[in-house]
Amino acid sequence: xxxxxxxxxxxxxxxxxxxxxxxxxxxxxxxxxxxxxxxxxxxxxxxxxxxxxxxxxxxxxxxxxxxxxxxxxxxxxxxxxxxxxxxxxxxxxxxxxxxxxxxxxxxxxxxxxxxxxxxxxxxxxxxxxxxxxxxxxxxxxxxxxxxxxxxxxxxxxxxxxxxxxxxxxxxxxxxxxxxxxxxxxxxxxxxxxxxxxxxxxxxxxxxxxxxxxxxxxxxxxxxxxxxxxxxxxxxxxxxxxxxxxxxxxxxx
Amino acid sequence: xxxxxxxxxxxxxxxxxxxxxxxxxxxxxxxxxxxxxxxxxxxxxxxxxxxxxxxxxxxxxxxxxxxxxxxxxxxxxxxxxxxxxxxxxxxxxxxxxxxxxxxxxxxxxxxxxxxxxxxxxxxxxxxxxxxxxxxxxxxxxxxxxxxxxxxxxxxxxxxxxxxxxxxxxxxxxxxxxxxxxxxxxxxxxxxxxxxxxxxxxxxxxxxxxxxxxxxxxxxxxxxxxxxx
Numbered sequence: 001x002x003x004x005x006x007x008x009x010x011x012x013x014x015x016x017x018x019x020x021x022x023x024x025x026x027x028x029x030x031x032x033x034x035x036x037x038x039x040x041x042x043x044x045x046x047x048x049x050x051x052x053x054x055x056x057x058x059x060x061x062x063x064x065x066x067x068x069x070x071x072x073x074x075x076x077x078x079x080x081x082x083x084x085x086x087x088x089x090x091x092x093x094x095x096x097x098x099x100x101x102x103x104x105x106x107x108x109x110x111x112x113x114x115x116x117x118x119x120x121x122x123x124x125x126x127x128x129x130x131x132x133x134x135x136x137x138x139x140x141x142x143x144x145x146x147x148x149x150x151x152x153x154x155x156x157x158x159x160x161x162x163x164x165x166x167x168x169x170x171x172x173x174x175x176x177x178x179x180x181x182x183x184x185x186x187x188x189x190x191x192x193x194x195x196x197x198x199x200x201x202x203x204x205x206x207x208x209x210x211x212x213x214x215x216x217x218x219x220x221x222x223x224x225x226x227x228x229x230x231x232x233x234x235x236x237x238x239x240x241x242x243x244x245x246x247x248x249x250x251x252x
Numbered sequence: 253x254x255x256x257x258x259x260x261x262x263x264x265x266x267x268x269x270x271x272x273x274x275x276x277x278x279x280x281x282x283x284x285x286x287x288x289x290x291x292x293x294x295x296x297x298x299x300x301x302x303x304x305x306x307x308x309x310x311x312x313x314x315x316x317x318x319x320x321x322x323x324x325x326x327x328x329x330x331x332x333x334x335x336x337x338x339x340x341x342x343x344x345x346x347x348x349x350x351x352x353x354x355x356x357x358x359x360x361x362x363x364x365x366x367x368x369x370x371x372x373x374x375x376x377x378x379x380x381x382x383x384x385x386x387x388x389x390x391x392x393x394x395x396x397x398x399x400x401x402x403x404x405x406x407x408x409x410x411x412x413x414x415x416x417x418x419x420x421x422x423x424x425x426x427x428x429x430x431x432x433x434x435x436x437x438x439x440x441x442x443x444x445x446x447x448x449x450x451x452x453x454x455x456x457x458x459x460x461x462x463x464x465x466x467x468x469x470x471x472x473x474x475x476x477x478x479x480x
Contacts, residue, residue: 011345024345077346084350103346110339173350175361176336208260217339218261218332221438222360227350235441236451242262242444249257 003033006098010045012057013105018113024103034094038081039064039071041093058117064089066230069165072172073118074105079169079228087167087230107168109177111215122168124214125182129166131210132203133186135195154192161189163231170225170233176217181225183211184241185233191244201248208245261335264328269442271325272435278318279428283468290475294405298393302401326371333364355455359434366431373424381408412476422470429466433459 007030015022029045036044039061046056062070071088075081081091096102104118112120150158162185170181187204190196196203219238226235257263285304288297304311349356359366385391386402393403411417436458440446446454 074344077344077348078350082350084352105344105346108340108342108344110341175340177339205256208262209256212259212261215339217336218265219442220332220336220360220363221434221441222356223352223354224349224356227352227354227356234448236446236448239441239444239446239451242266242442245257245260245262246266246444249253249263252254252257 003035004098006032006034006093006096008032008041008093008096009099009101011101011103012045012117014057014117015106015114017116022114032093034092036093037064037089038073038075038091038093039089058115058119060119061089066090067165069167069230072107072120072122072167072169074107074172076103079107079172080167080230084227085230085232087165087169090230107172109171109174109216111177111179112168112171120168122166124216125166125168125171125179127214128179128183128207128210129186132199132206133190134199135190135193136198148194150193158189158192161185161192161233161237164189164229164233165231167230169228169230171216173224173228174217174219175222175224176220177215178219178225179211179214179216180219180238180241181229181233181235183207184235184237187244188237188240191240200244201251204241204244205248205252208241261332264332265442267328268325268332269439271321271328272439273443274321275318275325276432276436276439279432279465283465286469286472289405289408289472292480294393294403294409295396297405297408298401298403299395301404302395305402322374326367329364329367353452355434355437357434359430360438363431363434363438366427369424369427370431373427377424380411384411409476409480412473412480415477418473418477421473425466425470428469429462432462432465436461 007028010027010029011024012027013022014025027045027049029041029048032041032044039059042057042059049056060070060072062068064071066087066089069087072079073081073088075088075091080086080088082095083091106112106114106118107120107122111124112122114120164182164185166182168179168182171177171179174180187207190203191200221235221238223235226233285300288300291297307314381404384404384407387400391403391407392400393406394400412421437446437451437455440454440458441451
């Protein structure tokens, strides 16, 4: 079966740097195959812009198979576009119709300043991990694999929370720009495993406070983050984060 | 408790949830008391109102506690709404929910608006009834034991003969329903009481309770207007 050809109209956010006000620019890309990925369509746009001697649209991508969490576009008002449980790189042009207008914006949050066009600075998430998203390590000889027993159910749940790729779609989707889903996924992942227990209380305290300090908002329990998450992490993790936090507060 | 806990956004949400549930408890008892207005001869309602008033110091203590919860809830709510606005200074040109289990909607997106409306309503409502006309203005009735007390029932019934008043109260109660639809679930989640296996049940039960409370309250002025 041969692929269908289509033409799409784009409204793309262009912004020179952090301090530029930014604006939308209209482009039309012709001869798009519906088997192309969304990012390949943007590549095509950039080739066209290059040929015309104009500046390309800056956007981020790396693995292009949904595991690195680098790609980040809000497409028609939805982080990572209309498909659920997938990142922008896993979005295909068959999701759109010939002649569609597609609005492309960067992640928007105070804690995610725009670097250029669709590229935002997500290092705030890294700093949340830096203050507590790790386990203590033993010095000395390497322990045997599987020497610490973990109940099967906990291992499964911890894995669900560990699936976070740190893309920031939760922050982008949240009306308050909250990083609660991101932070709570890491806290839940580690609080479910024995390796995470020694630093349990300091971890949640430091990570929650860093989240506030970075300028991320608070959680109003709407759950837009869960729907936008390419790894479908549940907001039950946010309740776990709160329980861990109160537990730490009471014991402090 | 150390400052690093108290000043965090998670703690502020905890306060919102705890005070919100306390206020919910008040709203439930308030509706149960108000159901006495359905009894046409008024003595049951006046009996109840005057029993409350005769509690004296206990009532004052309860009122002060209620006022403190209410003000704290309103104050923290306004602060949190301002913080949220600051954390998301630029809105999307196009915004569409991805659906699924998201609670995105009229109720969840407008908690500050429904909350502010309720704040205004409660001030008016207290002035309207609690500090409305009493014995000195001739609203007197005799209880079953013969003592003369304030006839609050008559004042309420008279007020709801005014269609504007009926509309105002019905709209306010729809606002209450909207606030509680998201608020009850949100309080449980903010307090960390939800789990994977109960969060859907809590959300649905919260929505049902919100609907029962809103309808229960707003039927009273409609009943008094048409059938009394």
